[in-house]
Structures are given as C-alpha cells and as structure tokens.
Amino acid sequence: MAVVTVSQKGWVVIPVELRNKYHWNTGDRVKVVDYGGVVSLVPVLQNPEDEGLGALGRRGRSLLKGLRRTRKQERRREKTGA
DSSP: OOOHHHHOOOOOOOOOOHHHTOOOOOOOOOOEEOOSOOOOEEEEOOOOHHHHHHGSSOOOHHHHHHHHHHHHHHHHHHHHHO
C-alpha cells in the first residue's frame, strides 16, 4: 500500500507503480469520486462508446434494434386484436 502526502496546493503524486499498472500517462484525466469515506480515481474515457465495446469481449445485440423489433410486434398484435 502506498502512502502519499497532500501538498499545500492539494496535489497528490500517484506512485509510479500504480501509474504503470493502470497505464496512466502525463495529461490523462481521472475523476475523483467520493464513495462516502473512500475516495477513488476513475479514468475518464476519451471515447466511451469505442473504449467500452471491448468490455464484454464480444459485440452484443443492439438494444435499439431490440426495442424497435418489440414495438413492431406490439403494433402487429394491436392491429389483429390479439
């Protein structure tokens, strides 16, 4: 566990081991999130849609296409009175 010191300006130096582990480089942005007593650094994704695609390891089904398909089926049922 690393122990760091908060500077007079509020700066904290992230240890090199953690920067390397999380691939954080100069200029990368992180959010500071307070979870009620636990403070976390969360990377800000440059392009969340593209970077999030690999999160599941494969492409999933489109939610929008599924919603359109369901709505189309509902309209058919409404027309037939079923």
